[in-house]
Amino acid sequence: MDTFEELEDAVTQNMSKICQIRPIGLLLKKPIPSTSGVSDSDCIEWLDSKALSSVVYVCFGSIVQLKQQQKTYKDSGVLPEGFLGKAGDQGKLVEWSPQEQVLAHPSVACFVTHCGWNSTMEALSSGVPVVAFPQFGDQVTNAKLLVDVFKVGVCMCRSGEVENRIVSRSELEQCLREVTSSSKAV
Template identity: 40%
Template sequence: MPPYTQSRHDNHHHHRATNFISGIRLLSFPDGFNLDYDRGANLDHYMESLAKAGPLNLSNLIKQHYHHTKLSCIISNPFVSWAVDAALENGIPCAMLWIQPCSLYAIYYRFYKLNQFPTTLISNMIIELPGLPLLHTEDLPSFLLPSNSFGGVFKLLSDMFETIKKYKWVLANSFFELEKEAIESMTELCPIRPVGPLVPPLLLDQHQSLDVGIEMKKPDETSLDWLNKQRPHSVIYVSFGSLAVLSAKTMEAIATALKNTKHPFLWVVKTAGQLPLGFEEETKTQGLIIPWSLQTKVLAHPSIACFITHCGWNSMLEAFVAGVPMIAYPQWSDQPTNAKLVVDVFKVGLKLKPGPNGVISNEDIEECITQMLSGPEFEGFKKNAAVLKQAACEAVTSGGSSERNIRLFVNKIARRS
């Protein structure tokens, strides 16, 4: 994800930032492009250009706003590795916040730094790495595969791991109890300290009135009223995030499966034109279709039975904390590996597997839904999801694994100031 630059700040007029905590100041810097430039049209070009303009503009922002105040630390995400150079230029220690699973950190580190992969990755190859399940080629993050069309992202990751020793700390949006083996496998190489799950207090059973966050789009709040009318653990929630674009055949397969199961469903579809003709009318008493959802509140709702997801890490963490089992349909990036973890490590769901033509069938989707809601593994999925929910909540409470890491991090910064 690109950083929160001036253009993104100015162009997010339709986004919602609510109730920022007192003491937090939101600043932005120019990314070198006009407001009307389509930053998603050529991601490689945009990120390459940003890497040239970013260090100077970030450094200027630091000098402009903090010339009389010493910054204690800069925390950056892994896709703007140039931020660490701007930090060091100004004498500020830098921490990286890894925004994917710690398991992905371990995979990338061993790929870029230790060369523990075959020279050429071919189909059906098995990769064995410490702290991780056996991985087939299709379980690897898409940026490592020969089919990867985002060469710029491959280079971004390569650059980040080349500069990894410049970071004073590597933090992660995960928690120790979730990825114990992967985290411990990195202890002697380049430690990563989980400080998550970084989710709203609502999901953590911390009943705070403060609602902090930025909505990428205006959510449809009618979904909560609709969910209130459904039976507990009865609704199939379907959402594939803000970036995934599914084919017409895939959309038709999902629509047919949802209709055939006769379970109530809540489906996030960006534009109604993506749906099969007549589907919305045919299922108006069975389901609800909305353009964007209040996902954390939806997942926390007692009527939700399972979540059909693309396996973006934020969505997965929200599902873990809500105790909701998942049906995985990964698309790209870290998602194939995340889906592998859902099935084989966390054991809270099933994975949809495309057929020889690359498209999932409605029969396979229906079978997965049946297995998730009433199959022989049904109780196991619910139990494992409940265990992860409790572990996630405990990790961020006083004395929990993530809370201790945050306290350690803050204390080290305080001693340096």
């Protein structure tokens, strides 16, 4: 299993009664280079140019598809006119990034995540606080673990709510401030 006993002792104990399992620790993988033309160094070089704890890393994995109303881009996948110009050097949009390296980078202040298992493990191993935005399946449980058990972040909305509502900019801002600069910051 891609976990370790200290992280999930009760689960590994109970699962061991059903079948033999071996928690082998966190499996940090060597990133696979993107075929999209976006190189690792582009992303890391950009992070190198940013101040300590000044970047919010947002990634929803390769399966999660946010509702169109939640996205900031159009059905065609094209960003709104002028978006990149307005963002300038304050943001970087990439199709793929070396997530483990990004999360370990000193400029990253927090991670807005869908709470997939790999992202959950990588967030915990990097020590970066999270804003959890689970969509379905184990993501809801993983978010609960990150927020309520390991206390390394906040959840943007309660489980079950994500399907029927749009999270506003002000809610996201409140969560970001909570994990990075409030008295609750981790």
